[in-house]
Amino acid sequence: MGLPLLGQTGRPLVFPGKRSMLVHNDFPEDLEAPTESLDSFLTPVERFFVRQHLPRPRVDVGQWRLSVEGMVSRPLTLTLDELLKLPQHKLPATLECAGNGRGYFRPSIPGLQWTKGAVGTAEWGGVRVAELLQRAGMDGKALYASFDGADVGAGQTPDFVRSVPMRKCLDADTMIALTMNGKPLPEIHGAPARLIVPGWDGASWVKWVTRVTVAAEADKGFYFATAYKYPKLPVAPGGAARPEDMEVIEAMPVKSMFTSPGGGTAANPARMRMGRVPLAGFAWGGENRIARVEVSTDGGARWLDATLGKEDFRFAWRQWRMEWTPPGAGYFTLCVRATDSAGRTQPIEAAWNPSGYLWNSIERIAAVVEG
């Protein structure tokens, strides 16, 4: 197998439960799934991307408690066993980092230079947030719940706290997950409990949750009041937006990608042989179902409908595939675009924005068919 790969810090690049991930950062862990490894509706944990803002905390599950406090008449403090005794809910949902695709924006933008693989789909199981809020006797005037995890920053680094508006908290699919793909949530994904906010950006899905605070206002810390915002109106590439014109990202846009072939550029095209070429990938639309996926093999001049996978859930990606018989040897530009149930489709080029979020350009892959 050769020598283990070493991190710059001397740490070997081995992460619990993970295999062959693209390493953007080793401490804290920021790991991207190689696109061609995303080939099943549910993403195996070993290939599920990881995004940590702050170092992973050590959580002693025996000591761990989840509290529900703030504008409630009966504050709760629950152990994991107590949570497991409450009614359990299950849901397949796609999780995507708001910055997935940041590496494609030009001029380049500070932050993780994700390409396509900061996305995955799992079946999450746990307790509805609405169930907890109701048991705690939530005040009807509350507008937000803020979620804090066990992770803490070093120095003056801000704590990671995210607020979710009450209308989304009370949605029957918003939950505190205790399981991922039928097994206890792995530590690297937030054990013992993480928030699931279906259709919303990954930043909302707080890991290692310890405290839910019900309030009339949103949290004022960096990670909610400053980070993860998107300009109301487009800005010129490289430009700036006024803070008052920045809005909190909520539901994700519509997007699609190829997983087969996984990628290809003019300088390094995907190579394939004449005959039947399987094209495949995923499409997802935030809080909307996918209505249609179209594929072009000629740079977007002609579009054909792809076949959609049978797994069709509101908050999960949809697999698509198409068998292509190239008309001859040569150089081809493969494209894919999705339309969701609300009629949204993808832009030719995603709007540049100061933090590099929501990249959902129509993907173009350069392919060379060999005779």
Added chain:
Amino acid sequence: MRAMVMLWAAMAAYGADGALVAKGAAEERKACVGCHSLRISSTQRLSRAGWEKELDKMARWGAKITEREALLVYLVDKYGDDKPVEALPRSADGVGR
């Protein structure tokens, strides 16, 4: 003017001042560790203005930077926005750990 052009040509040919870059590298190992590994910087491609902003942000968050100019020169020299993007390393097998 002619001297300026020659100086510019020499700098373009040999890149940034080697001693300053080395000093910046040492500063990075001192000031930029503790909270995250250095890899988070090596995967960025930022202009000098971009790195300036990044250092301001890190200083606000608690990084103690003493050799700021050397650090900037080093970061732009290694991870400037004109530098090619490098392929990321793959992690080894951690399943079962």
